[in-house]
Amino acid sequence: MFKSNLKNNFQCLYEGTAKQGNPTLLNEIYTELYITESESGEISNEHEVRQIEIQSRRAAIEDTPIKCSDIFRPLPGQNKPIRTVLTKGVAGIGKTVSVQKFILDWAEGKENRDVQLIFPLPFRELNLIKDKTLSLSDLLHVFFPYTKGMEISREKYKVLFIFDGLDECRLPLNFHSNETLQRMTKETSVDVLLTNLIVGNLLPSALIWITSRPAAADLIPSEFVHRVTEVRGFNDPQKEEYFRKRISDQSLANRVISHLKSSRSLYIMCHIPVFCWISATVIEMMLSQVESEEIPKTLTQMYTHFLMAQINIKDTKYNEKKRKDKEMIFKLGKLAFCQLVKGNLIFYEEDLRECGIDVTEASVCSGLCTQIFREEFGLYERKVFCFVHLSIQEHLAALYVHHYCTIHNRNVLDQITKEGLQYNVKDLFQHNSAEHVSLSELHQRAVNEALQSKNGHLDLFLRFLLGLSVESNQNLLQGLMILGSSSDSLEKTVKYIKMKIRTIDSPEKSINLFHCLNELGDHSLVEQIQEYLKSGRISKAELSSSQWSALVFVLLTAEKKLDEFSLHEFVGAENKADHVLQKLLPVIKESRRAQ
Incomplete structure (x- = not known):
């Protein structure tokens, strides 16, 4: 009965829509996501889209891929049991859908059969009862009324608690000052219940899975986490698989894929499943129209088309609804x-x-x-x-x-x-x-x-x-x-942005400014650098600070993965090695090997 209830709740995907939207069976559209074991819970201070751009260039050889259904299984050579897993990933990358797929596969008896009960407790739901006093048994009865007859003791059942959306948590999570709790029936605050569950004082045999956006991942002290994984969204083959599943007309799907590949900034964004859904919605609609407008090439064009399609405001006679x-x-x-x-x-x-x-x-x-x-x-x-x-x-x-x-x-x-x-x-x-x-x-x-x-x-x-x-x-x-x-x-x-590119110290900060110039339709700095690179004159050119920043941008957004970086290609009479090294440090950081 428990499995059947969870299956009913998790078998449909409301892609980008509220519950009253058209549901799709998750198993029909689900595309495997690229998930890796991460070395640490390190926090990045960059915008999440920038993090995606960085990840898109990492050579796959650096990563240890892991299947969503295997996150509690040790990898070859690992012998310690894994109790608590923290999965991080940027907004819209597929963390919640991964949780949904994990639960559905379990409820259908396909995976993780050694687990008897799964309790999904999203933080946005827990926020609503954060001021209540109750025991763990009471909490489970509130969320899962059909568990009232069950004795969820540490011996009888192997259970998994899933806390989705740590970044949405409005509880203090006082790990080091909360009281120690070992009895399931003792009433206390929701915060004390959660911290004791995660630490392992309460139900030490229970498995814990927490998902979070990267910025909030350090809310759980690292000593209580046995494995950190990262949802990277779709890799390049998975992007294509998504569009072929999402768009039934395969020739139309091919046109959508080839258009997105023609714009590097859009194709990188397709690592995010939600962006794939937005792009598919917009481009499929535009390609199927008889008199099609120009298909979006920039992020703003894509989102503006999407907005106008959803609200469907036509330039028609003024009326009350339109107002x-x-x-x-x-x-x-x-x-x-x-x-x-x-x-x-x-x-x-x-x-x-x-x-x-x-x-x-x-x-x-x-x-x-x-x-x-x-x-x-x-x-x-x-x-x-x-x-x-x-x-x-x-x-x-x-x-x-x-x-x-x-x-x-x-x-x-x-x-x-x-x-x-x-x-x-x-x-x-x-x-x-x-x-x-x-x-x-x-x-x-x-x-x-x-x-x-x-x-x-x-x-x-x-x-x-x-x-x-x-x-x-x-x-x-x-x-x-x-x-x-x-x-x-x-x-x-445009003039102001170019002045900023010229004067700011950080090549990393200038990268977003180049994306801004792209939105404004100004490609002059990038085109100069591409010309130097094509002609092989880059080592002889005396580059201005703006042009160095443009070179970093061009190398970091190139289609080719940065497997190996050779400094000598850029060193010449005008460009001494130490100067080149300093200017191109962001590129070297993201290459797998550097000479």
């Missing part, structure tokens, strides 16, 4: 921006109200644009809200900031204070500044904010904000917003 739809998109944009600045991916009813969204409106909206915004019912039917993916939140946030500047000539970024980006949302949008702001001034401020961010959390937002000013995206947005850009302001923005 309400537009209002809702900008309210969602306001929510997206406020929560992005705070670093939140999930929000509650009070967060929506703060941005002028009525909760019943949000329910209607999830019918209007199900595939942008998702609402879920937690315990006691309390609603939890989130955007389908962080990148959709970043795109809507950029749309809102751009719109606010063009409508009110105000820069909402000015309201962000430096002390941890805290502010009062009500004050954020008051017209309290007499000073009008041009689009190029907004862009320059956004560039500076993104460069100052320690964890790069505004990098993708910046790419979208700049991309929305380009004519092709402005044309798409007709009917949704007042247009606001000129070739003059874009030229100023």
